[in-house]
Amino acid sequence: xxxxxxxxxxxxxxxxxxxxxxxxxxxxxxxxxxxxxxxxxxxxxxxxxxxxxxxxxxxxxxxxxxxxxxxxxxxxxxxxxxxxxxxxxxxxxxxxxxxxxxxxxxxxxxxxxxxxxxxxxxxxxxxxxxxxxxxxxxxxxxxxxxxxxxxxxxxxxxxxxxxxxxxxxxxxxxxxxxxxxxxxxxxxxxxxxxxxxxxxxxxxxxxxxxxxxxxxxxxxxxxxxxxxxxxxxxxxxxxxxxxxxxxxxxxxxxxxxxxxxxxxxxxxxxxxxxxxxxxxxxxxxxxxxxxxxxxxxxxxxxxxxxxxxxxxxxxxxxxxxxxxxxxxxxxxxxxxxxxxxxxxxxxxxxxxxxxxxxxxxxxxxxxxxxxxxxxxxxxxxxxxxxxxxxxxxxxxxxxxxxxxxxxxxxxxxxxxxxxxxxxxxxxxxxxxxxxxxxxxxxxxxxxxxxxxxxxxxxxxxxxxxxxxxxxxxxxxxxxxxxxxxxxxxxxxxxxxxxxxxxxxxxxxxxxxxxxxxxxxxxxxxxxxxxxxxxxxxxxxxxxxxxxxxxxxxxxxxxxxxxxxxxxxxxxxxxxxxxxxxxxxxxxxxxxxxxxxxxxxxxxxxxxxxxxxxxxxxxxxxxxxxxxxxxxxxxxxxxxxxxxxxxxxxxxxxxxxxxxxxxxxxxxxxxxxxxxxxxxxxxxxxxxxxxxxxxxxxxxxxxxxxxxxxxxxxxxxxxxxxxxxxxxxxxxxxxxxxxxxxxxxxxxxxxxxxxxxxxxxxxxxxxxxxxxxxxxxxxxxxxxxxxxxxxxxxxxxxxxxxxxxxxxxxxxxxxxxxxxxxxxxxxxxxxxxxxxxxxxx
DNA sequence: ATAGGGTTAG
Numbered sequence: 049x050x051x052x053x054x055x056x057x058x059x060x061x062x063x064x065x066x067x068x069x070x071x072x073x074x075x076x077x078x079x080x081x082x083x084x085x086x087x088x089x090x091x092x093x094x095x096x097x098x099x100x101x102x103x104x105x106x107x108x109x110x111x112x113x114x115x116x117x118x119x120x121x122x123x124x125x126x127x128x129x130x131x132x133x134x135x136x137x138x139x140x141x142x143x144x145x146x147x148x149x150x151x152x153x154x155x156x157x158x159x160x161x162x163x164x165x166x167x168x169x170x171x172x173x174x175x176x177x178x179x180x181x182x183x184x185x186x187x188x189x190x191x192x193x194x195x196x197x198x199x200x201x202x203x204x205x206x207x208x209x210x211x212x213x214x215x216x217x218x219x220x221x222x223x224x225x226x227x228x229x230x231x232x233x234x235x236x237x238x239x240x241x242x243x244x245x246x247x248x249x250x251x252x253x254x255x256x257x258x259x260x261x262x263x264x265x266x267x268x269x270x271x272x273x274x275x276x277x278x279x280x281x282x283x284x285x286x287x288x289x290x291x292x293x294x295x296x297x298x299x300x301x302x303x304x305x306x307x308x309x310x311x312x313x314x315x316x317x318x319x320x321x322x323x324x325x326x327x328x329x330x331x332x333x334x335x336x337x338x339x340x341x342x343x344x345x346x347x348x349x350x351x352x353x354x355x356x357x358x359x360x361x362x363x364x365x366x367x368x369x370x371x372x373x374x375x376x377x378x379x380x381x382x383x384x385x386x387x388x389x390x391x392x393x394x395x396x397x398x399x400x401x402x403x404x405x406x407x408x409x410x411x412x413x414x415x416x417x418x419x420x421x422x423x424x425x426x427x428x429x430x431x432x433x434x435x436x437x438x439x440x441x442x443x444x445x446x447x448x449x450x451x452x453x454x455x456x457x458x459x460x461x462x463x464x465x466x467x468x469x470x471x472x473x474x475x476x477x478x479x480x481x482x483x484x485x486x487x488x489x490x491x492x493x494x495x496x497x498x499x500x501x502x503x504x505x506x507x508x509x510x511x512x513x514x515x516x517x518x519x520x521x522x523x524x525x526x527x528x529x530x531x532x533x534x535x536x537x538x539x540x541x542x543x544x545x546x547x548x549x550x551x552x553x554x555x556x557x558x559x560x561x562x563x564x565x566x567x568x569x570x571x572x573x574x575x576x577x578x579x580x581x582x583x584x585x586x587x588x589x590x591x592x593x594x595x596x597x598x599x600x601x602x603x604x605x606x607x608x609x610x611x612x613x614x615x616x617x618x619x620x621x622x623x624x625x626x627x628x629x630x631x632x633x634x635x636x637x638x639x640x641x642x643x644x645x646x647x648x649x650x651x652x653x654x655x656x657x658x659x660x661x662x663x664x665x666x667x668x669x670x671x672x673x674x675x676x677x678x679x680x681x682x683x684x685x686x687x688x689x690x691x692x693x694x695x696x697x698x699x700x701x702x703x704x705x706x707x708x709x710x711x712x713x714x715x716x717x718x719x720x721x722x723x724x725x726x727x728x729x730x731x732x733x734x735x736x737x738x739x740x741x742x743x744x745x746x747x748x749x750x751x752x753x754x755x756x757x758x759x760x761x762x763x764x765x766x767x768x769x770x771x772x773x774x775x776x777x778x779x780x781x782x783x784x785x786x787x788x789x790x791x792x793x794x795x796x797x798x799x800x801x802x803x804x805x806x807x808x809x810x811x812x813x814x815x816x817x818x819x820x821x822x823x824x825x826x827x828x829x830x831x832x833x834x835x836x837x838x839x840x841x842x843x844x845x846x847x848x849x850x851x852x853x854x855x856x857x858x859x860x861x862x863x864x865x866x867x868x869x870x871x872x873x874x875x876x877x878x879x880x881x882x883x884x885x886x887x888x
Numbered sequence: 889a890t891a892g893g894g895t896t897a898g
Contacts, residue, residue: 233889299890303891334891366892372893396893432893473895497896499895509897533896537897606898
């Protein structure tokens with residue numbers, strides 16, 4: 049016998065491989081006894097040594113011992129090979145395991161046909177994800193026991209062949225094998241992945257019947273399955289019944305909440321876990337960070353980061369990515385960059401996240417810069433990042449970025465991804481390039497509901513109700529039933545086209561088909577009614593919405609407030625303001641802006657100022673709203689002083705600010721200020737002048753009797769004049785006696801916007817301003833003929849050098865004779881007759 | 889057994 053490299057233990061321990069419970073194979077015990085009978089004591093010691101070496105991962109050393117035994121001519125039993133294979137399973141040591149497999153085959157059928165060894169081999173190949181070998185061996189098995197079944201099902205589940213895994217589960221049951229606490233988690237995982245809640249629930253029933261619920265593996269799998277199926281309530285019930293929750297149970301609960309959008313509950317559960325004194329892991333913290341990011345809660349997320357550092361957790365891909373995601377979602381880009389630089393290992397997701405983070409925070413240049421770095425390091429951004437880049441391009445109407453992204457997709461074959469394609473379609477639509485959007489849509493082979501909805505929304509937004517409906521029916525012909533979002537788009541398209549009755553019909557029809565209108569449906573309808581001049585109906589609808597138990601969120605509140613502005617209805621606006629206060633709804637910046645806007649547009653500039661003053665931390669949009677309010681009220685001095693205050697607080701004005709301030713100057717006839725501001729905008733702020741800015745300039749110039757100068761300016765513009773510019777010109781030359789000029793402008797306007805009632809109003813006002821009442825009335829008649837409705841609202845009326853603003857139902861100005869005249873004009877706008885009588 | 893990023897409606 050060869051010398052041993054270490055002394056033998058004097059009191060050898062019993063064999064380490066005790067059969068797992070539920071094992072009932074008789075051949076297994078037979079082979080064990082056979083070996084035990086004719087083996088010397090040293091065999092057991094060797095087995096012990098081999099076993100402990102295997103457990104510590106010293107597989108080559110263990111193999112050396114086996115060689116020693118072979119050289120000593122000692123018959124090696126299945127137990128030794130079993131230990132070795134188990135070691136290979138722990139280490140996922142494929143090639144070593146294959147060597148051992150070879151030795152087993154060499155040693156003849158006695159070992160190779162042993163059930164225990166056969167099973168172990170199936171387990172080994174399964175764990176190493178060697179599907180083919182594992183399945184081949186499994187099919188050749190003499191006895192397919194619970195162990196081999198569990199291994200094969202685990203393999204199928206890892207390969208995401210979830211249906212197959214569940215079929216196996218069923219088959220096992222049919223063969224009368226016991227479904228133990230090892231296979232049940234696999235079956236539950238597969239049901240969760242497939243969202244087969246029915247199957248999952250029946251497994252739950254079995255678990256209860258067999259009393260397997262006490263097993264923590266089974267319980268946490270159950271909880272995970274319910275979470276994956278979107279049933280957080282059931283997940284919570286399972287969770288609450290677990291007497292001693294381990295970290296996996298806690299994590300699964302937190303993950304379930306996060307993945308179902310119940311972020312607040314995820315955070316709450318995390319705190320409960322902290323109270324219990326359970327130490328968080330990476331899984332805990334990445335989910336917690338995800339929840340914090342979704343809620344935009346900075347303090348919590350930072351606590352998570354601190355805790356990760358305190359717990360000494362490594363900054364792995366997943367934890368680091370979660371941190372980057374959190375910091376960029378809450379706007380702390382520098383922190384995201386810091387984490388990124390601290391990470392030792394980075395994968396595509398990490399890079400992509402920082403790119404998306406930049407895009408999300410409007411740092412498009414930095415995002416593109418990072419994309420270049422990625423490319424130079426031969427890393428590719430994948431479909432997920434591209435989808436978010438395209439969404440950003442869509443939001444910022446950045447066609448250039450969008451096209452760059454699109455061509456990248458084409459070059460890298462990413463456009464076949466439905467999510468990417470949808471975001472490309474949306475980008476083209478938002479950049480008012482419907483043809484390109486349509487082309488991308490048509491080129492797709494596979495189209496999902498979201499993609500159809502994207503295109504529907506694109507046509508609806510532009511008021512192409514006919515095309516929207518066509519698509520709506522086409523998708524149904526292709527077997528895709530529309531959902532609420534599809535219906536919402538159809539209704540929006542009709543409302544944008546002014547087809548109110550059809551929109552209302554659709555609203556009824558969707559309900560009769562069992563599609564429940566959601567918050568957006570209601571808001572769309574309410575705003576559409578308001579925009580089509582049906583204010584009272586809009587408010588009745590708002591009441592119906594409340595009765596239906598739908599609570600407005602901050603976005604729908606903003607929409608409702610702008611509906612009030614459209615109607616110029618102060619009472620309705622006040623009602624909503626009260627509603628906000630009464631319900632103690634959170635007042636976000638957009639809501640505050642809409643409030644300021646609403647009060648200004650409904651004629652109550654003082655109330656607007658009061659809301660403005662109440663805002664503690666004033667951001668640019670709030671300033672913009674207030675400045676535009678002053679502009680509307682002709683209070684140019686106040687607008688200018690607010691503009692100065694903005695600069696004092698180092699807030700950078702944007703193009704919207706300049707639009708408002710320029711229009712204030714134009715209404716007040718401040719020529720010098722207006723021109724200076726225009727130059728400030730272009731040269732200091734590097735803002736490219738848009739049609740609105742030129743429009744204001746035109747009206748400034750023409751009001752200072754520089755109509756010729758204005759016309760020259762338009763000819764020198766870098767783009768074609770749009771409807772806004774013609775509109776400004778028409779308004780600007782109101783008092784100009786040139787009848788033909790007005791008609792010409794009107795014709796150009798109608799070509800651009802045939803259905804805009806505002807153009808008719810502008811022309812009739814222009815006629816009226818020079819006393820051409822008959823012509824003014826004729827235009828009104830034409831409007832009626834074409835069944836265009838005048839939208840009630842404020843009116844800007846030029847008298848002499850000054851612009852006056854009037855609001856529907858506003859009596860506060862009706863003092864002077866001048867005012868009387870303008871009120872008459874206003875009446876005329878509203879009713880188109882009776883104007884003469886008011887004047888007299 | 890548990891873990892990170894995306895696309896549609898106002």
